[in-house]
Amino acid sequence: MAKRSRTARAEQQKAYTVEAEWTPADLALLKELKKAEAALPADAPRALLSVRLSVLTEDTTSPVRQELDLRREALNRGCRVVGVASDLNVSATKVPPWKRKQLGEWLNNRAPEFDVLLFWKLDRFIRRLSDLNTMIDWALKYGKNLISKHDSIDLTTVVGKIMVTLIGGIAEIEATNTSTRVASLWDYAKTQSAWLVGKPAFGYTTAEDENGNVVLVIEADAHKALHWCRRMARRGVSARRMVRLLKRAGLGSDGLTPATLLRQLRNPALMGYRVEEDKVGGVRRSKLILDKDGKPIRVAAAIFEDDDFHELQADLDKRSRNQPQRKPGGATKFLGVLICVDCTTNMTVQLNRVKDREYAYLRCQGCKAGGAGFPNPEGVYTKLVSDVLSVLGDEPVQVREYARGAEARAKVAQLEQSVAYYMTELEPGGRFTKTRFTREQAEATLDRLIAELGEIDPETTEDRWVNVANGKTFRQRWEDGGVEAMSADLLRVGIRCEITRTKIKGQRAPEVKMKLKIPKDYRERLIVKEDHFAGKL
Template sequence: MPKHSRSRTTTEQKAYDVEAEWTANDLALLEELKRAEALLPKDAPRALLSVRLSVLTEDTTSPVRQELDLRMLAREKGCRVVGVASDLNVSATKVPPWKRKQLGDWLNNRVPEFDVLMFWKLDRFVRRLSDLATMIDWCLKYEKNLISKNDSIDLTTTAGKIMVTIIGGIAEIEAANTSTRVASLWDYAKTQQEWLIGKPAYGYMTDVDENGKVTLVHDPTAYRALHWARRMAIRGVSARRMVMVLVRSGMCGPGLTVATLLRRLRNPALLGYRVEELKNGGQRRSKLILGTDGKPIKVAEPIFTEEEFNSLGAALDKRMKKQPARQPSGATKFLGVLICADCETNMYVRVTRNNFGVYPYLRCQECKSGGRGAPNPMAVYEQLVADVLSVLGDEPVQTREYAKGAEARREVERLEGSIAYYMKELEPGGRFAKTRFTKEQAEKTLDKLIAELEAIDPETTQDRWVNVHNGKTFRERWEEGGMEAMGADLLRVGVKCKITRTKVKGVRAPHIRMKLMIPKDVRERLIIKEDDFAKVF
């Protein structure tokens, strides 16, 4: 009989990363391996272990077994384990190594702390050839090595580089075959009247008929909500009012938004037809899928008749406001930096257009009606720019760069060897102790070598990050890049500006008070850290 693999539930998978999964024998072996590590010399290569698993089944290797196998491999190679990057429930096809939570932190921020990256098998590490090529280039740049427990991989040899590329190609082919099979199934399912796979549109749910086939039936609660919303739309009730009533009545969840409700009401799937999502300019819409006869494919009983659906669309179109075209950089400047002091949500620009003109104003997300809108966003931006420049404008622009200590280490080894040689030959019977002249000259040379050795900073012999000043200040950087560059930097370092709006009697526009909030470690956060993997995207 074929062997069936049982996948763990989501709860079981998440619970796997706990000490309870380690048996007494596993812990005993772990302690034994750590004792062996303690006997290694100080200059032993440092190993980082990468453990990954997407779904745990009876046929997969558990994270505990992966870690123990890799620790034994490190002992065989004479490496000291300095860390374990464990990323569970992560797909190697969808998430590359530098984007994973734990391994990504090591690759992006902790490069000087390890020399070798070990993994159990190549498909536990990457499944795309492009990702593998990126990691090989990264390892060559930072002089790191890749070692696999079950594959012949060693980047220090030409044969190893060729082997890792071949194995990576096989892994990508397997992943591509799986992706092709899934895509083919979806393409086939779209042309069928029977419901095979996928999530039904709002208003429907799956059921099993008397023949055991999966069918779509009306969801009673959603059916009532949709028909109620249609009646309200015909009467001219706003979508915002409908959302509030639907949420309060319990027919819809608290996460319902105006955009979501409108998208549901305009979905042609409510006519019982098969649809697919069409993304255009960031807007989610659904379009009909036509069958081989050129007609829509019916998959369920309709919720609305065509007459009801068309009249609903006409009512929604009647209330729809024409918003101005979106700006390439967004209508809101400093999004994520400007926050409301009352509800602590982001401030964003709302644009109102009527017969008298176009009126932009800042509003928040949680206060009633968006709080008291600030009618002049540009004045707020200019004040924020002035406040930021007065505090951070003179800070130097520094970039984090990787400094290798190999050259300094070689120089230290050369000086130590020369010092040892001169000290030995200055001893009685040595070649420099035969005459006073040779002894004095050798002692001068020895003093010079010792002075050169003492002048070398021990820190420079280690691989490390260094901050390099490019000669500019942030004031100059922001003058060149404008508000977009300043907004990106402020968001990156965590600078916030709280906006307090106070009602002024007899005046429609509120009084605006701004409070700049700067982290204590802002100078450290301002350092620009180049992304080695940005070019991949």
């Protein structure tokens, strides 16, 4: 029986690279197009090309072809290409433009560098009407135009705005139909004993039988590891120790954790039944899928027979503790800011319950048993807030805003035109040379115009980001927003607090020392960047 990779298509996509697709003819054409672009005037509109592809098939247009077509289109429109945002293996339905790796960087941080966003076809750019409306609002706010090579889209006209909305609606309908078909396939597959789609549970892999059908088979190494874990559970061995021994024996990956191992051992799929994910209180579990008669659906040979599996669960239950569930938002404040100096992992709050009383301990994720637990997390939080306020509290809050240079450019053009007019008319034979009075008046006007032109900062004629103080300090900002606002700002700026715990003989609580680590460019990082896409899915 031949093994079959369940990620064959994914592997093909990973193997695909744009560089490998450029032929000598394509490279020659690219060179010609760039040479033609160089001949465009200095004030030619600047175009950003958006290239996207989810899956490369015979029916899709390759990224190379998209880029060359878009470069031709930009040249025909008199635009100079300033960049190519190429996002491959990205679904336009699932990932909006502002969240794509390359295009998102341009939209969020490099908007002043281009005037036109050019894409091959609207469905290559966007497939959800809500995303399209968001992009139209963004383009109008920042003075950009959206242009499609194969669609009649131009935001500079009312008809173009209507057209882009209509086309976007059609694209969303098509995407919704595709989503409905995929959901129907999954619903159907869940009821079948044959393996049609999906990722097998740990312990199984896919293969082809003698008829060419895809079936689930037991993976030898995983079978060995799972049965070894069952024997260890009988002896009361902890999941943490199991993970250590599995890694040492080469049967566990480097990323295996006790939580992951327990989730694998508690999966009913190990009995050969079909399961689905069930999230309860933020905890992921797998539950059986029952057929119309209320019986489990068998899809593979069992790694554990039913009795053996239930016996394993009972053994695991003996070591499990009745600890409080994590809060939905997490029990740890300043997560990602507080760092253990020994293992450089995040400090988190562990809640333990003993005789109906809850105790909170500040622990790390890398040291053995979480390191020396500090029983007063609130004290650490208070000290951190005090230290941060003493260093950064009086820093002014500056907000990055988008400044457009169109008005300044128009004023410069008008002044230059006026200066040219007066200089021409002051030449011999000009209208201002007929009398002394008209010459003196014209010369005075010319001097004033030249002075006004010189007072205009050249930077103001360009679209740019400017930092504007909003009249608040960070102390006031954090007083209004609370701990959540401070934590978010510290993470954004890259400020960390190293925690050193030293065990004191005869005392349960360790000595804790805190050291604030602040980047040298913290003032630049403190600038609050306006996010047009905040809250958008």
